[in-house]
Amino acid sequence: MSVWIYPGSFDPITLGHENIIARGAKxxxxxxxxxxxxxxxxxxxxTDEKIELIKECTSHMxxxxxxxxxxxxxxxxxxxxxxxxxxxxxxxxxxxxxHNMSQLNKKLNSNIETVFVCAEPELACISSSSVKEIAKLGxxxxxxxxxxxxxxxxxxxxxxx
Amino acid sequence: MSVWIYPGSFDPITLGHENIIARGAKxxxxxxxxxxxxxxxxxxxxTDEKIELIKECTSHMxxxxxxxxxxxxxxxxxxxxxxxxxxxxxxxxxxxxxHNMSQLNKKLNSNIETVFVCAEPELACISSSSVKEIAKLGxxxxxxxxxxxxxxxxxxxxxxx
Amino acid sequence: MSVWIYPGSFDPITLGHENIIARGAKxxxxxxxxxxxxxxxxxxxxTDEKIELIKECTSHMxxxxxxxxxxxxxxxxxxxxxxxxxxxxxxxxxxxxxHNMSQLNKKLNSNIETVFVCAEPELACISSSSVKEIAKLGxxxxxxxxxxxxxxxxxxxxxxx
Amino acid sequence: MSVWIYPGSFDPITLGHENIIARGAKxxxxxxxxxxxxxxxxxxxxTDEKIELIKECTSHMxxxxxxxxxxxxxxxxxxxxxxxxxxxxxxxxxxxxxHNMSQLNKKLNSNIETVFVCAEPELACISSSSVKEIAKLGxxxxxxxxxxxxxxxxxxxxxxx
Amino acid sequence: MSVWIYPGSFDPITLGHENIIARGAKxxxxxxxxxxxxxxxxxxxxTDEKIELIKECTSHMxxxxxxxxxxxxxxxxxxxxxxxxxxxxxxxxxxxxxHNMSQLNKKLNSNIETVFVCAEPELACISSSSVKEIAKLGxxxxxxxxxxxxxxxxxxxxxxx
Amino acid sequence: MSVWIYPGSFDPITLGHENIIARGAKxxxxxxxxxxxxxxxxxxxxTDEKIELIKECTSHMxxxxxxxxxxxxxxxxxxxxxxxxxxxxxxxxxxxxxHNMSQLNKKLNSNIETVFVCAEPELACISSSSVKEIAKLGxxxxxxxxxxxxxxxxxxxxxxx
Numbered sequence: 001m002s003v004w005i006y007p008g009s010f011d012p013i014t015l016g017h018e019n020i021i022a023r024g025a026k027x028x029x030x031x032x033x034x035x036x037x038x039x040x041x042x043x044x045x046x047t048d049e050k051i052e053l054i055k056e057c058t059s060h061m062x063x064x065x066x067x068x069x070x071x072x073x074x075x076x077x078x079x080x081x082x083x084x085x086x087x088x089x090x091x092x093x094x095x096x097x098x099h100n101m102s103q104l105n106k107k108l109n110s111n112i113e114t115v116f117v118c119a120e121p122e123l124a125c126i127s128s129s130s131v132k133e134i135a136k137l138g139x140x141x142x143x144x145x146x147x148x149x150x151x152x153x154x155x156x157x158x159x160x161x
Numbered sequence: 162m163s164v165w166i167y168p169g170s171f172d173p174i175t176l177g178h179e180n181i182i183a184r185g186a187k188x189x190x191x192x193x194x195x196x197x198x199x200x201x202x203x204x205x206x207x208t209d210e211k212i213e214l215i216k217e218c219t220s221h222m223x224x225x226x227x228x229x230x231x232x233x234x235x236x237x238x239x240x241x242x243x244x245x246x247x248x249x250x251x252x253x254x255x256x257x258x259x260h261n262m263s264q265l266n267k268k269l270n271s272n273i274e275t276v277f278v279c280a281e282p283e284l285a286c287i288s289s290s291s292v293k294e295i296a297k298l299g300x301x302x303x304x305x306x307x308x309x310x311x312x313x314x315x316x317x318x319x320x321x322x
Numbered sequence: 323m324s325v326w327i328y329p330g331s332f333d334p335i336t337l338g339h340e341n342i343i344a345r346g347a348k349x350x351x352x353x354x355x356x357x358x359x360x361x362x363x364x365x366x367x368x369t370d371e372k373i374e375l376i377k378e379c380t381s382h383m384x385x386x387x388x389x390x391x392x393x394x395x396x397x398x399x400x401x402x403x404x405x406x407x408x409x410x411x412x413x414x415x416x417x418x419x420x421h422n423m424s425q426l427n428k429k430l431n432s433n434i435e436t437v438f439v440c441a442e443p444e445l446a447c448i449s450s451s452s453v454k455e456i457a458k459l460g461x462x463x464x465x466x467x468x469x470x471x472x473x474x475x476x477x478x479x480x481x482x483x
Numbered sequence: 484m485s486v487w488i489y490p491g492s493f494d495p496i497t498l499g500h501e502n503i504i505a506r507g508a509k510x511x512x513x514x515x516x517x518x519x520x521x522x523x524x525x526x527x528x529x530t531d532e533k534i535e536l537i538k539e540c541t542s543h544m545x546x547x548x549x550x551x552x553x554x555x556x557x558x559x560x561x562x563x564x565x566x567x568x569x570x571x572x573x574x575x576x577x578x579x580x581x582h583n584m585s586q587l588n589k590k591l592n593s594n595i596e597t598v599f600v601c602a603e604p605e606l607a608c609i610s611s612s613s614v615k616e617i618a619k620l621g622x623x624x625x626x627x628x629x630x631x632x633x634x635x636x637x638x639x640x641x642x643x644x
Numbered sequence: 645m646s647v648w649i650y651p652g653s654f655d656p657i658t659l660g661h662e663n664i665i666a667r668g669a670k671x672x673x674x675x676x677x678x679x680x681x682x683x684x685x686x687x688x689x690x691t692d693e694k695i696e697l698i699k700e701c702t703s704h705m706x707x708x709x710x711x712x713x714x715x716x717x718x719x720x721x722x723x724x725x726x727x728x729x730x731x732x733x734x735x736x737x738x739x740x741x742x743h744n745m746s747q748l749n750k751k752l753n754s755n756i757e758t759v760f761v762c763a764e765p766e767l768a769c770i771s772s773s774s775v776k777e778i779a780k781l782g783x784x785x786x787x788x789x790x791x792x793x794x795x796x797x798x799x800x801x802x803x804x805x
Numbered sequence: 806m807s808v809w810i811y812p813g814s815f816d817p818i819t820l821g822h823e824n825i826i827a828r829g830a831k832x833x834x835x836x837x838x839x840x841x842x843x844x845x846x847x848x849x850x851x852t853d854e855k856i857e858l859i860k861e862c863t864s865h866m867x868x869x870x871x872x873x874x875x876x877x878x879x880x881x882x883x884x885x886x887x888x889x890x891x892x893x894x895x896x897x898x899x900x901x902x903x904h905n906m907s908q909l910n911k912k913l914n915s916n917i918e919t920v921f922v923c924a925e926p927e928l929a930c931i932s933s934s935s936v937k938e939i940a941k942l943g944x945x946x947x948x949x950x951x952x953x954x955x956x957x958x959x960x961x962x963x964x965x966x
Contacts, residue, residue, distance in 0.1 A: 002163070002188065023274055027163065027245055072781045084188055089277075091418050092575050095256045096735050099279050103769035108783050113184055116250075116277040118260050121604030125425035137394045139430050233620045252901050253736050257574050264608035269622050282765030286908035298877045300913050324485070324510065345596055349485065349567055406510055411599075413740050414897050417578045421601050435506055438572075438599040440582050443926030447747035459716045461752050555942045579896050586930035591944050646807070646832065667918055671807065671889060728832055733921075739900045743923050757828055760894075760921040762904050 004028040004115075006086045007073050009128065010035050010050045011043040012153055014144055016119055016126040018057050020088035023117055025061045032080060033058065037070040044132055045156060053153070057146040074108035084113040090124040132157060165189040165276075167247045168234050170289065171196050172204045173314055174215045175305055177280055177287040181249035184278055186222045193241060194219065198231040205293055205321055214314070218307040235269035245274040251285040293318060326350040326437075328408045329395050331450065332357050333365040334475055335376045336466055338441055338448040342410035345439055347383045354402060355380065359392040366454055367478060375475070379468045396430035406435040412446040454479060487511040487598075489569045490556050492611065493518050493533045494526040495636055497627055499602055499609040501540050503571035506600055508544045515563060516541065520553040527615055528639060536636070540629040557591035567596040573607040615640060648672040648759075650730045651717050653772065654679050654694045655687040656797055658788055660763055660770040662701050664732035667761055669705045676724060677702065681714040688776055688804055697797070701790040718752035728757040734768040776801060809833040809920075811891045812878050814933065815840050816848040817958055818859045819949055821924055821931040825893035828922055830866045837885060838863065840873040849937055849965055858958070862951040879913035890917060895924040895932075937962060 006024055010017060010033075025031045035050050045053070047068050058064045069076040077085060085105060087098045095116075102114035126144045134141045135157040142150055167185055171178060171194075186192045196211050206214070208229050219225045230237040238246060246266060248259045256277075263275035287305045295302045296318040303311055328346055332339060332355075347353045357372050367375070369390050380386045391398040399407060407427060409420045417438075424436035448466045456463045457479040464472055489507055493500060493516075508514045518533050528536070530551050541547045552559040560568060568588060570581045578599075585597035609627045617624045618640040625633055650668055654661060654677075669675045679694050689697070691712050702708045713720040721729060729749060731742045739760075746758035770788045778785045779801040786794055811829055815822060815838075830836045840855050850858070852873050863869045874881040882890060890910060892903045900921075907919035931949045939946045940962040947955055 027274060027276065072778065072783045074783065075781075089256075089260075091422070092253045092256060093415070093418050093737070095250070095253060096737050099250075100735070100769050102279050103282060104774060104778075107769070107787060108778070113188060113278065115188065116279075117274065118263050118277075121264060121607060124604060125422050125429070130426060134394065134426075134430070137397075139394045139396065143429060233617065233622045235622065236620075252905070254576070254898070254901050257576050261574070261608050265613060265617075268608070268626060269617070282768060285765060286905050286912070291909060295877065295909075295913070298880075300877045300879065304912060349596060349598065411578070411582075413744070414575045414578060415737070415740050417572070417575060421572075424601050425604060435510060435600065437510065438601075439596065440585050440599075443586060443929060446926060447744050447751070452748060456716065456748075456752070459719075461716045461718065465751060555939065555944045557944065558942075576898070579898050583896070583930050587935060587939075590930070590948060591939070671918060671920065733900070733904075736897045736900060739894070739897060743894075746923050747926060757832060757922065759832065760923075761918065762907050762921075765908060 001030070002028040002084075003030045003032070003080055003082045004084045004086050005032045005034050005073070005077055005080060005082045007034040007036060007069070007076075009038070009041075009043060010054055011128045012045050012050060012131065012145070012156075013054045013057055013149070014126045014128055014131055015146060016088065016090070016123045018146060019120055019123055020086065020117060021058055021064060022061065024086040025064050028084070029063060031061075031064050031086070032082070033064060033066045034073075034076060035066070035068040036073075037068050039070070049156065053149050056149050072108060074105050074112060077105070077112045078109050082112060084115045087114060087116050088119050089116050090119040162191070163189040163245075164191045164193070164241055164243045165245045165247050166193045166195050166234075166238055166241060166243045168195040168197055168230070168237075170199070170202075170204060171211045171215055172289045173206050173211060173292065173306070173317075174218055174310075175287045175289055175292055176307065177249065177251070177284045179218050179307060180281055180284055181247065181278060182219055182225060183222065185247040186225050189245070190224060192222075192225050192247070193243070194225060194227045195234075195237060196227070196229040197234075198229050200231070206317060210317065214310050217310050233269060235266045235273060238266070238273045239270055243273060245276045248275060248277050249280050250277050251280040251288075323352070324350040324406075325352045325354070325402055325404045326406045326408050327354045327356050327395075327399055327402060327404045329356040329358055329391070329398075331360070331363075331365060332372045332376055333367050333450045334372060334453065334467070334478075335379055335471075336448045336450055336453055337468065338410065338412070338445045340379050340468060341442055341445055342408065342439060343380055343386060344383065346408040347386050350406070351385060353383075353386050353408070354404070355386060355388045356395075356398060357388070357390040358395075359390050361392070371478065375471050378471050394430060396427050396434060399427070399434045400431050404434060406437045409436060409438050410441050411438050412441040412449075484513070485511040485567075486513045486515070486563055486565045487567045487569050488515045488517050488556075488560055488563060488565045490517040490519060490552070490559075492521070492524075492526060493537055494611045495528050495533060495614065495628070495639075496537045496540055496632075497609045497611055497614055498629060499571065499573070499606045501629060502603055502606055503569065503600060504541055504547060505544065507569040508547050511567070512546060514544075514547050514569070515565070516547060516549045517556075517559060518549070518551040519556075520551050522553070532639065536632050539632050555591060557588050557595060560588070560595045561592050565595060567598045570597060570599050571602050572599050573602040645674070646672040646728075647674045647676070647724055647726045648728045648730050649676045649678050649717075649721055649724060649726045651678040651680055651713070651720075653682070653685075653687060654698055655772045656689050656694060656775065656789070656800075657698045657701055657793070658770045658772055658775055659790065660732065660734070660767045662790060663764055663767055664730065664761060665702055665708060666705065668730040669708050672728070673707060675705075675708050675730070676726070677708060677710045678717075678720060679710070679712040680717075681712050683714070689800060693800065697793050700793050716752060718749045718756060721749070721756045722753050726756060728759045731758060731760050732763050733760050734763040806835070807833040807889075808835045808837070808885055808887045809889045809891050810837045810839050810878075810882055810885060810887045812839040812841055812874070812881075814843070814846075814848060815855045815859055816933045817850050817855060817936065817950070817961075818862055818954075819931045819933055819936055820951065821893065821895070821928045823862050823951060824925055824928055825891065825922060826863055826869060827866065829891040830869050833888070834868060836866075836869050836891070837887070838869060838871045839878075839881060840871070841878075842873050842875040844875070850961060854961065858954050861954050877913060879910050879917060882910070882917045883914050888918060890919045892919060892921050893924050894921050895929040
C-alpha cells in the first residue's frame with residue numbers, strides 16, 4: 001500500500017495541478033492532495049473553497065483524497081505514514097526550489113522521499129498566480145483551469161477584485 | 162503491482178546509482194535496473210561485467226531485477242508493462258537533459274511516466290566517468306563505489322588502462 | 323510595416339533599457355515603448371515622470387513611440403496590431419521568466435510573437451531597482467542611466483527618500 | 484527591407500526548425516535559411532540533401548531563401564547585409580550557448596544583431612540528433628519532421644545505418 | 645596582509661554561514677563578518693543579537709572580526725581597505741545573484757574583488773529563513789545552527805512568534 | 806604565505822585566463838599557473854608552447870609561477886602545499902561544472918579549497934576553442950588574446966590548419 005502526498009497552496013487549483021494529480025494517482029495506492037493552511041499568508045481563496053474546487057476536479061479519481069494540513073509537511077507525512085511527496089516541475093527555477101525542499105524534508109523525516117514529474121510542456125506556463133492575474137485583467141483563462149470550476153472560479157475572483 | 166525501470170549505462174555502477182536504486186525500490190513493487198547495450202558507444206566494461214557488478218551491489222534488495230536492453234527505452238518499457246522510468250538528478254544540467262528525455266519517451270509511449278529523485282548531496286559529485294578518471298590517475302575512489310566491488314573494479318580498470 | 327512593442331515598468335529607464343530600445347528600433351518600423359500602469363504596485367516614479375524620462379532618452383530615435391498601457395499586454399498588442407513583443411535578457415533567470423511570459427502571451431493572442439535580445443555584457447548588472455538602491459545609499463549611479471536624465475533622476479529619488 | 488539569417492546544421496531539418504522559420508519569416512522581409520558546411524564535422528546528410536529537404540519544407544513561404552555557407556557566420560551576415568541572426572531556444576542550456584555566440588558574433592561584426600524566439604513547448608524536445616537516434620532504433624519519428632519529407636528521410640537514414 | 649569581508653544579514657547565523665567563515669578565515673589574514681543594517685527591512689533579530697550570536701560561533705577563530713555596517717558594501721570595503729568580498733554559493737540561483745552583485749560592486753569600487761566558495765553539499769539546504777520557518781513550526785533545527793547558540797536561538801524565536 | 810593554483814589546459818591562453826590570473830595574483834602570495842598535461846587529449850599546442858605563451862603574458866606579475874602537471878590536481882595541490890585552487894566562471898554551465906569539480910577535489914584532498922571569481926563581462930565569451938575556431942576561419946581574434954603573443958599564436962595556428 002503506497003501512500004503519496006501532493007502538497008500545495010492550490011490558490012486555486014489549475015489544469016497544471018490537475019495533470020500532476022492524475023499522473024501521480026496512477027503511481028501510488030492513495031494520493032493525498034494536501035492544502036497547506038498558512039496563517040501568515042493571505043490567499044485569495046479560503047481553505048474550504050480550495051478543497052471544494054479540488055474535490056470537484058478530482059472526483060473521478062477514486063484513490064485521491066483531498067485534505068488540508070498546517071505545520072511542517074514532514075510531520076504531516078509522518079502522520080499519514082506516507083512513502084513519498086509528489087511535486088511537479090515546470091522549469092529549472094522550480095527544480096532548484098524543490099531540490100532544496102526535498103533535502104530539508106528528508107532531514108526532518110528521513111523516511112520521506114520526494115519524487116518529481118515534469119509538467120506537460122503545454123501546461124508549464126500555468127500557475128495559480130497567472131490564472132488570477134489574467135482573470136483580474138479580464139483575459140481568457142478558460143484554458144488554464146478545469147471547465148467544471150471555471151464559472152465558480154470566475155465568480156470567486158470577481159467578488160475579490 | 163507497480164513496475165519501474167531504472168535505465169543507464171552503469172559503466173560502472175557507483176554509490177550514486179546504488180542510492181537511487183535503494184530509494185526507488187521502496188517506491189514500487191518491482192524495479193528493473195536496465196543496462197543499455199549501445200553498440201555504437203565503447204564502454205569500459207562489458208554488459209556482462211556491468212550486470213555482475215550491479216547484481217553484487219543489489220543482491221540484498223529482493224524486488225530489484227537486473228537486465229540489459231537494447232533499442233528504444235520506450236519499447237523496453239512497453240515490453241515490461243512498466244509504469245514509470247526512474248531517474249536521479251544531480252544538478253540543473255541533469256534536470257534539463259532528463260526533462261527532455263521524459264518528453265521524448267512520453268511521445269514514443271504515452272503510457273510511460275518518468276519520475277525523478279534528487280541525488281543525495283554528498284553523492285552528487287559522483288559519476289561513472291569521474292570514478293574511472295580518478296581510478297586511472299591513481300586516486301582514491303573507495304568512497305565512490307560499493308566496498309564489495311571496489312577490488313574487482315580496481316582490477317578491471319587497471320587491466321584496461 | 324512591422325510594429326514591435328517593448329513593454330516594461332521603467333521605474334526608471336536605465337542604460338540597459340535604452341540599449342534594448344536602440345537595438346530593437348533598428349529591427350522594426352515602429353517600436354512602441356509601453357509603460358505598464360499597474361495600480362496594485364507602488365512604483366517610485368509616476369507614469370508621467372516615467373514617460374517624460376523615456377522620451378528624453380529616445381528623442382533621437384524617430385521610429386520610437388512612448389506610451390502607457392494598462393490591462394493585458396496581449397490586448398494592448400492586439401490594439402496596436404503589433405507583430406512582436408521585444409524583451410531583453412540579462413541572465414538565465416530572466417530567460418526563464420520571459421520564456422514563460424511569451425508562452426502565456428501567445429495563448430492569449432496567437433498573433434503575437436516575442437523576440438529576445440541579450441543584454442550587452444557590461445550593462446547586464448543594471449536594473450531599475452539597483453539604480454534606486456545605489457542612489458538611495460549615496461553611490462554613483464551615473465554609469466547606469468542616460469546623462470541627460472541623471473540630474474533629474476537624482477532629484478526625483480532624493481525627494482522620495 | 485529587413486534581412487534575417489537562420490543558420491544551422493539542419494542534419495536534418497525538423498518540425499522544430501520549421502516552426503522557427505515560419506515565425507521568423509513573418510518578422511522580416513527576407514529570411515535566409517543558411518546551412519553551415521563544416522568540413523571537419525561528419526554530418527549524416529550531404530549539404531545538397533539538407534538544402535533539398537529544407538526547400539521542400541519551406542516552399543510555401545515566399546520570402547524564405549535556402550542557401551549554404553562556410554566560414555564565419557559573421558562574414559556571411561556581412562555579405563548578405565543582414566540585420567539579424569535568428570535563433571530558437573529550447574531550454575536554458577540553449578540560451579547559454581546562444582547568448583555566448585551572439586556576443587562573439589557582435590564582436591566580429593558590430594552591425595549584426597541576434598534575436599531569439601522560444602521553441603514551441605510541444606516541439607522543444609525535438610532535435611536533429613533525437614530524430615536520427617529514434618529513426619535508427621526503429622521508433623516513430625513521424626511527429627518530429629515534415630510529412631512531405633518523412634519517407635525521403637526514412638530512406639536516407641536507413642541507407643546510412 | 646590580506647583583508648576579506650563576509651557580508652550578510654545573518655538573521656540568524658547558520659551552520660552554512662559558519663562553514664563559509666571558517667573556510668574563508670583560512671584564506672586571508674583578517675576576515676570581517678559584516679552584518680548589514682538595513683533599516684527598510686524588518687529582521688527577526690536585532691543587530692546586537694546577530695553580532696552576539698556570530699561572536700559566540702566564531703570566538704575560536706582569532707582572525708575573524710564581527711562588525712555591522714550600513715550603506716553600500718562597496719564603501720564599507722573601501723573603508724576597511726579590503727581585498728575581497730567573500731560569498732558562499734548554494735545553487736545556480738545564488739550564483740546568478742552573486743555574479744550580478746559582484747559586477748555592481750566592482751563598478752562602485754574597482755579595487756574590490758568578489759570571491760566565491762561553494763556551500764558544503766550537506767549544508768546547502770540551510771538558510772536563515774528555513775531555520776526560522778522550521779523553528780516557528782516546531783521542527784528540529786538543531787542540525788542547522790551552532791549547538792552553543794541553539795537554546796538562545798530557540799528562546800529568541802519563541803519570543804517573536 | 807598563501808599559495809594558490811590556477812589549473813587549466815590553456816590551449817592557448819586567452820585574455821580571459823589572463824584576467825583571472827591578474828586578479829588571483831593579487832589575492833595570494835604565490836599563484837601557480839598549472840598547465841595540465843593530458844596524454845589522452847590532443848591539444849593544439851604542445852605543453853612547452855603553452856608554457857612559453859603563458860610566461861610571456863604573465864612576466865610582469867612577479868608572484869606568478871608557470872608550471873605543468875599531470876595526474877590528479879588534488880595531488881599536485883598537496884605537493885605544492887597549496888591553500889586554494891582558483892577558477893574563473895563565465896556562466897551557469899561553468900558554475901555547475903566547477904561546483905562538481907570542487908566537491909571532488911575536496912574529497913580527494915580535504916585541505917584544498919576552491920575559490921571562484923566571475924569572468925569580466927566583456928571577456929566571458931572568450932574561450933580557447935573560440936579563439937582557435939575564429940583563427941582557423943580567418944576571423945579577427947586580436948581582441949581575444951594578449952597582443953604580445955598574437956602574432957606567434959597566428960603563426961602556430963596557421964601551421965596546424
